[in-house]
Amino acid sequence: MQLAYYPGCSLHASSELYDVQCKMVFGNLGIELKEIADWNCCGATAAAKTDDFLAIALPARNLGIADATGLSEIVIPCSSCYSRTLVSQQRLSCDPELKAAINAELGSKVEGAIKVSNILEVLKPRVASGEMAEKAKKKLEGLKPACYYGCLLTRFPCDVTVTDDVENPQGMEIICRSLGADPVDWSYKTDCCGASASVNDAEQSLLLMSRIMKDAEARGANCYVTTCPLCQFNVDAYQEQVAQKYGLEKRLPVYFITELIGIAMGFDAVGMQVDRHFVDAMGLLKELKLI
Amino acid sequence: MSAKTLQYEAEGAQILLRGIMDKSGQNLLACYQCRRCAAGCPVGEETGVTPDRLIRLILLGDREEALNNLLVWKCVACYTCGTRCPNNIQTARITETLKQIAKEEHLEPLRPRIADFHSAFMKAAGHMGRFNEIEGMGIYEVKTAVKELKKGNVGAVIEEMKNQAKLGMKMMKKKRMHFKVDKVKNRTEIKALYRKAKAEKGA
Structure with missing residues (x-):
């Protein structure tokens, strides 16, 4: 099966080892991680502390790209990226005005369809299934x-x-x-x-x-x-x-x-x-x- | 906490309270001072002001204290207070809001390094679309060094450089340092979002 994959900035820099390991382990479990195209920084905690709009808009751009893949689920191994992306999706689902304002700037519009998962959500069921x-x-x-x-x-x-x-x-x-x-x-x-x-x-x-x-x-x-x-x-x-x-x-x-x-x-x-x-x-x- | 006597002024207190409630999306009026937030706050011992006290300061209309206490700056946004609050008040959203107000009003933060770090992070993230650790840390270190030098704290700058050099060397040795610049191709979209963010603030 294929899952959309958002590595985030850490996994492309000081925590590259985590990126490498995710691909190996998921691959062995029969899950192909499809890194979403041209993703951007989620803003991490810095955005929430400095700018409410960017804190939602930056992960929203990634969500739009992820929605466009047509895949049903995106896995985000970094806790901070996962949290910011999930919060952005939730916020946009109950604020159509903000969603429209952000979508106006995006090529791939956010629909909010894709399921945002952390790494344990994907791995845990593989224990139960054997x-x-x-x-x-x-x-x-x-x-x-x-x-x-x-x-x-x-x-x-x-x-x-x-x-x-x-x-x-x-x-x-x-x-x-x-x-x-x-x-x-x-x-x-x-x-x-x-x-x-x-x-x-x-x-x-x-x-x-x-x-x-x-x-x-x-x-x-x-x-x-x-x-x-x-x-x-x-x-x-x-x-x-x-x-x-x-x-x-x-x-x-x-x-x-x-x-x-x-x-x-x-x-x-x-x-x-x-x-x-x-x-x-x-x-x-x-x-x-x-x- | 200041030892001054606060002159309660209803109208001013209302304006402060409403402003923070609107911006943070939190119902501060629901707080009944049970202090579960204070019990779980990991920085509470150091900040003195705990989440419940911060809410109280706002309700009493003490704008100056609300913006100038250690909790606003040292809050690590661990979300423990909000998770445990029986009335679902997310105090971390309030400290985030107060930091933003301080920035918009160009107030000198009580902990400039913390504010500078987050600004540097956002600057680097906006520049390439992705956060490059060397760029972000570079912007931050230069910013703090300039401030310290202006105050004549040469020792603090040298100490910081030593610490960062030590960490950098360790990272090099363990191949955790990356020199390749990671960037978004469609940076026009990132710039547009940053522009819109600026416009939203002006509105």
């Missing part, structure tokens, strides 16, 4: 991930259908368990890492991350797993700084969910760019004899 197990060649034994969802997968600034439990989502746990991993129960799975605050309000962001990391360590996790490139980057790239400042003992690799699925499927770790993490992500896999 497709995931069928493709998995290895059991991820010994892996104890702290499944880290962050903010934008389950919390929205307006009423949209939330696809998992808001306060205690389970999508990643379901996938991890089906692959033989043993995810820890912990309290900070939906807490904020600070996102861009790591750049513009660093002390605040480090404090937020220290709470997340302290709990993951206390619960006995040996790695993190996430779906959001911003969460992944922050918890990975700033982990050493947080650890030194707040006295953490361990350094835990921060995997994308696609990395764990890919390893279970038997893909080559370097081919999936698992060696591009800030906190070494290859060592644990070797230690557990998963690669």
Whole structure:
């Protein structure tokens, strides 16, 4: 089957590894990701903080392009892009005037027909159907991930259908368990890492991350797993700084969910760019004899 | 919070309240001060002003405090407050709105770096249609460096450059830095949306 695909800017830059992994994992599950043509930046949180019109209009252009593909569903792996796109679609569905104003500027008009999905929405049913197990060649034994969802997968600034439990989502746990991993129960799975605050309000962001990391360590996790490139980057790239400042003992690799699925499927770790993490992500896999 | 005594002035308070309610789409009058938002706010301890207090400031018509408190700038838009609010008030939409008002009125933000980051992001996103990390970070760093230098804070600029250089080196080493410019072909449409956004504000 084919799904429309919106990678977003991160997956074309510092989180390119996530783009590579998504294509590999989805491909193996028989899903071809069709990147939508000439997509633009969704505006992320910056648009919402500076300009209400652009916050809706930028994702709207992508929605118009996605509608024109004729495909029924678009998958957006980045939590921020997913959130902004879903919010834009919802807002336009109840504001015909704004929709007309935006459509007037667009070649591909927004219809609002396409279903906007996050990555777990597409992957989770493949666990229930048995497709995931069928493709998995290895059991991820010994892996104890702290499944880290962050903010934008389950919390929205307006009423949209939330696809998992808001306060205690389970999508990643379901996938991890089906692959033989043993995810820890912990309290900070939906807490904020600070996102861009790591750049513009660093002390605040480090404090937020220290709470997340302290709990993951206390619960006995040996790695993190996430779906959001911003969460992944922050918890990975700033982990050493947080650890030194707040006295953490361990350094835990921060995997994308696609990395764990890919390893279970038997893909080559370097081919999936698992060696591009800030906190070494290859060592644990070797230690557990998963690669 | 300021120690001044607020002179409540009904008409002014109404204008402020209505303006923010219209722009944010949030019914601030529904707030009954249960403080569930405050309990969940991840930056509340640092900002002092929690979402419930911010709503109160607006209801009391304290325009100056409503625009000049740390919550407006340090809010990370995690949407925890709004998700837990029993009356469905999304306070993050209110902090977003106040940031926009501050920008439209050219008020000096309490945390200029945060405001500058988001402006730089939007500038870079509008320029190529896609956000290129090097371009966006470049605009932001130059903007903040100029401001710090004007204030004579040479040390702060050097410290920031050191930190960013360190991160940049780490990114290079891990092949996370991308030098290829990613851009939208049909940038005419992006420019048109930016123009319309500007016109909407003027309206």
